[in-house]
């Protein structure tokens with residue numbers, strides 16, 4: 001999809017470095033992030049030990065890292081751990097001039113920045129970048145002050161330094177205000193959809209779980225107008241998916257109908273472990289589709305090893321916990337790749353959300369009927385039966401009812417032939433409106 005990466009040789013070489021508390025952790029995800037960001041990984045170096053506040057790694061390992069950078073001639077080191085500005089400064093001092101140390105948070109941000117296509121996504125990336133910069137600028141000023149051997153506190157910044165910090169703060173406030181304005185547009189759009197009887201469903205889950213593939217499998221048609229532009233116009237029809245992380249950054253909404261109800265299903269940005277709160281918060285407006293949906297489909301990749309499934313579910317829980325209003329329905333995906341035991345292990349990992357989680361294959365389409373039935377029972381529903389005169393106005397009410405919910409039964413034969421009995425099901429607010437419209441008919 002990215003033209004600039006057509007030529008493999010054009011990819012920048014990079015070295016991976018990771019420090020783990022636990023020997024079982026691997027650089028697989030960092031390598032996938034590196035690949036997604038357009039790097040070619042030439043070497044990797046890992047260490048298992050507690051964090052060192054000066055270098056992140058132990059001093060000896062940091063020196064080895066610097067040597068490897070010099071030997072391999074790479075300019076970029078991708079570090080799996082978040083680096084403090086002090087650690088970056090110290091690592092740079094050991095390494096050849098011009099070496100860049102990019103930590104995991106920065107790497108994720110870079111991917112987001114490259115993917116962001118809509119105004120909203122771009123603003124969110126901008127906000128996250130500014131929030132990432134602020135403490136670094138403060139630290140930079142402190143280090144420069146120390147290097148100049150001046151005894152000044154941060155409060156004692158000179159006017160120029162103070163201005164830099166203030167500028168960043170002002171820009172943060174401006175972007176926040178713009179995003180707030182867009183957020184309220186999203187909120188009123190959700191209200192309108194609900195008034196029209198549409199149920200709002202969001203797909204959420206770890207990056208690469210198969211959310212977009214599942215949406216394409218379930219959807220009746222292409223994007224719903226006004227719900228976020230497709231990243232590339234031609235992709236709306238080709239409906240691509242790839243084994244790359246953060247394939248989806250902008251939300252896409254499609255119509256899905258089930259048992260007479262019309263669902264609007266929105267795809268959302270994937271989660272990844274150890275995301276700092278400032279990054280998750282910056283994506284508030286994209287994630288609001290998941291936070292304010294009636295039903296959240298939490299998609300899990302069943303083909304991952306069990307420990308990884310559990311840790312990914314933990315990440316999803318952390319992001320969604322306390323923020324979602326809707327019912328969480330877990331979806332165990334990619335079962336076409338799994339043995340029966342693996343499917344059971346994945347189902348057990350999400351049992352806290354549903355005692356009998358549904359298993360699907362988004363690529364093969366298995367289990368999707370079952371999934372839609374689950375969604376059908378999770379969406380807020382009310383019902384009402386009315387007995388009204390059989391007039392033109394009643395026909396208009398019936399047409400309205402078909403548009404806004406499910407007309408489960410229309411009976412012209414009960415009692416007086418001039419009357420009609422209608423059984424209607426739909427969103428509670430819509431059923432209330434149906435009842436008040438019906439009352440005016442008598």
Ligand SMILES: Nc1nc2c(ncn2[C@@H]2O[C@H](COP(=O)(O)OP(=O)(O)OP(=O)(O)O)[C@@H](O)[C@H]2O)c(=O)[nH]1
Nearest residue numbers: 207208209210211212213246247248270334362363
């Ligand atoms: N075998 C198999 N592969 C699947 C299935 N569903 C998705 N995939 C593959 O998994 C990869 C990721 O799928 P996406 O739909 O892009 O995943 P996503 O959750 O939208 O990912 P992000 O947008 O990056 O968060 C793609 O290569 C898909 O083809 C499935 O049911 N079976």
Ligand SMILES: [Mg+2]
Nearest residue numbers: 211212247248
């Ligand atoms: Mg996606």
